[in-house]
Amino acid sequence: MxxxxxxxxxxxxxxxxxxxxxxxxxxxxxDGADDDDGQSTGGGGDDTTDPLPPPDVCVPGIPATSQIPRxxxxxxxxxxxxxxxxxxxxxxxxxxxxxxxxxxxxxxxxxxxxxxxxxxxxxxxxxxxxxxxxxxxxxxxxxxxxxxxxxxxxxxxxxxxxxxxxxxxxxxxxxxxxxxxxxxxxxxxxxxxxxxxxxxxMLPELTTTPDSSGKGIQLSSHEVATRLSYLLWGSVPDDILNAAADANQLQTREQILEQATRMIAVREKTGPLVTAFHRDWAQMNNGSAHWWKMDHDTKTYPLYSPDAKPSWQAELDAFFEDVAFSGGSYKDLLLSNVAFVNKDNAAIYGLDPSAYGTDLTRVELDPTERPGFLTRVGFLSSYSGYNATSPILRGAFISVYMLGVNPGPPIPGAAMLTVDGEFATQRAYVEELTKPANCVGCHSIINPPGFVMEGFDGIGGLQTTDPRGGAIDASITTNTVQFGDGVVKEITSPLQLMQEIAQTPKAKQLYAQAWISYAYGRAPNGNDKCLVDQLDTKLSAGGYSVLDLMADLTQADSFRVRVRATP
Known part of the structure; x- marks a missing residue:
């Protein structure tokens, strides 16, 4: 036998x-992992390294894709x-x-x-x-x-x-x-x-039928069904989608949109995609980012426990999913006051921990104090030092990944720099540390958003007095490159900062590009820049939800037409 x-x-x-x-x-x-413990505040670390910038100009056409992705x-x-x-x-x-x-x-x-x-x-x-x-x-x-x-x-x-x-x-x-x-x-x-x-x-696309324009290959209904199911659900088509494919009813935008709308509404299957994408967009999958790497001094922060990190990450997952399935838009990611609370984070948010168990409970926090995911415990604790806040880490993240500003790489050995003296606040210390001429150019971009976030301590609790003894000053004057509009702005609170980010054109373009790259599995390119521009226009118009954007990803020509790569 x-x-x-x-x-x-x-x-x-x-x-x-x-x-x-x-x-x-x-x-x-x-990218490879970064072991920076974040205890030094002297330099931006790897978060100041700007990713390759996406193309600036729309190039009409369909990007070439593999016939046989795995x-x-x-x-x-x-x-x-x-x-x-x-x-x-x-x-x-x-x-x-x-x-x-x-x-x-x-x-x-x-x-x-x-x-x-x-x-x-x-x-x-x-x-x-x-x-x-x-x-x-x-x-x-x-x-x-x-x-x-x-x-x-x-x-x-x-x-x-x-x-x-x-x-x-x-x-x-x-x-x-x-x-x-x-x-x-x-x-x-x-x-x-x-x-x-x-x-x-593999997910082979072997059809050779030219599309109506003669410029590409029209995917079969079975191939479109596969693209739909793996884009929205990350898995195989269900019986309804298979039946539509067998009936060759996935050839037009309208047919595809009908199925996409149905599938997006299945929250238990689409929800994981929403959270997975937003983890990617927020750089949680970037090994060089600082998410979840930092531990904190429990004498300075008695509410801190390293065992709570998984629940802090679960809170952000729940937050992103809640924004999407409550009809929220891109701006709500930055402005929503919804939080998910359990015994691990309740006290940090100023709530009674005895009222909560291990499960996360949806609550609404003060919208003037806690707008959006950047004011949640998961971000604030990850982007801090061991026993102090880190305006540099927080500011670098916001500048690079939210605003798309390239401050340039840190000078060699920047993370090891210190400065002597008595300082009433962490802000004052960082201002002195980054005052030298070879630092100030980059840090005039990096520091201000981080200073606005100084009202949150090293694990994300509210603070009005710095542990060094001085009063918190969260007001800043931006420079002309901060928000890409050449305008100097006076910002005095996290809410105002988040409102500015939410309406910044570059920030919305980065969000649209991130969705396209994640959904289609390809790097930014001139052809996809045309779709970025279309989505950006809708994001700017208002009333355009995250789920609307997901549906529109299925309506691009490149979703149902393939172009062979040039050898």
Whole structure:
């Protein structure tokens, strides 16, 4: 008797020979980690390094894309969950993606391929032996026609399209080896073969039909359905979307928008995308950012506990999702007074912790004190020092990632600089520290937004007196480059700062560009700048919600038309 593993390799060989797609993949790799402990306030750290600026000019046209992007690891998790009910595998019950190699833009490596096979074998074994068996096969594998029916029905979902006759025959060959496996072994091997097939691991777009303009290739309805489901849900199409694809009803903008609107309304499936995107936009996935890296002195901040960090992150996730699904817009991300409170953050927000448990409870804070996500504990505690605030870290984040201003890199050794003297406030210390001529140019941009946030202590509580003893002064006079309009502004509060950011054209453009890059999985480019401009116009008009923007991502020509990359 041949082993299950042997049968699986036979199946693998069949599919690799038939579909040589493993030379390409997609995905963004985050930058390397930064171990800066943030205790020094002498320099901006890596957060002052501006990312590559997006294009400034719209270039009409459709950007070239890969025909065969590979599932991102998060998409792999969602896909096996929705297809097979599998959320964890192995003795340690890890998410499947925790066992895979990291997302990569390069070709399939031997290690990546081996691990795909190992994970697929474990999933197949557990599914066939467990309560989710019927999600793959709901008949007796020994019964006549059972496996062929399973190949066609499960294959339709796994490949996001009907299987061809040739593909069905190739899968059937798994039960025709000599010596033959048992019906159970063959069924398990068939499932594993699906999970290592290029048509499962990839999201191939192989249609060659020219679009009406003759400038690109019109995606098939099945390919559009796949784009829709992985954009909005990060997973396989549901039965309704599959039916629309089978009926070829995903060829026009109107048909696509009808499905997109329906799918966006399914909060339990779209909500994770909303939170995942906003984590990306807020740089939480950027290894060089300071999110969640900082610990604090419990003598200075007795309300601090490192064990609370996961709940602080969960609060921001809940905040972003609440803004989106309550009809909120980009500006509400910066101005909403909604917070999610539990025993870990209630006291920091000035609330009675005894009134809250471990679950997060939606509350509304004073809108003049707590506008938007930048006044939440998660940001303020991450962008502080060990026993003091950090106007430089906070100001650098706001300047670079919210306003899109490039202050330039810090001077060598900046993070180690100190200054002697007696200072009544942290602001006064930072002003003296950054006064030298080789510092002031950058810090005239970085420091002011951070000074506005000095009304929040190192873990995000309100403070009117600095721990050094002086009164907090949060007022600033901006320079002409701060908000990109050449105007000097007098700002006296976080609310006023957030209002200015919310109406800054560059900030809205960065938000639109971030959505396009995240949703489409490609770097900023001149073609997509045209879509950025369209979304920016709508963001500026008012009444344009985050969910409206998500729907509009499906209406671009580049969503349903593909252009080949030039060699």
């Amino acid at each position: 041949r082993t299950l593993r042997h049968l699986s390799y036979i199946g693998t060989t069949i599919f690799l020979a038939a579909t040589p797609f493993f030379a390409a993949c997609t995905g963004s790799i985050s 599932l991102l690891n998060r998409q792999y998790d969602n896909t096996v969950r929705d297809l097979l009910g599998v959320s964890s595998v192995g003795a340690e019950r890890k998410r499947p993606s925790e066992l895979l190699v990291s997302d990569s833009d390069g070709p399939m490596t031997p290690d990546a391929w081996r691990i795909y096979q190992d994970v697929a074998a474990e999933i197949a074994k557990e599914v066939m032996a467990g309560p989710n068996r019927s999600k793959f096969i709901d008949c007796d594998p020994a019964a006549a026609g059972c496996l062929e029916q399973t190949i066609q029905t499960f294959g339709r979902k796994a490949f996001r399209r009907p299987l061809t006759t040739e593909e069905v025959e190739r899968f059937k060959k798994l039960g025709q080896t000599t010596p033959a496996g048992t019906p159970e072994e063959v069924a398990e091997t068939t499932l594993m073969a699906f999970l290592v097939s290029p048509s499962f691991l």
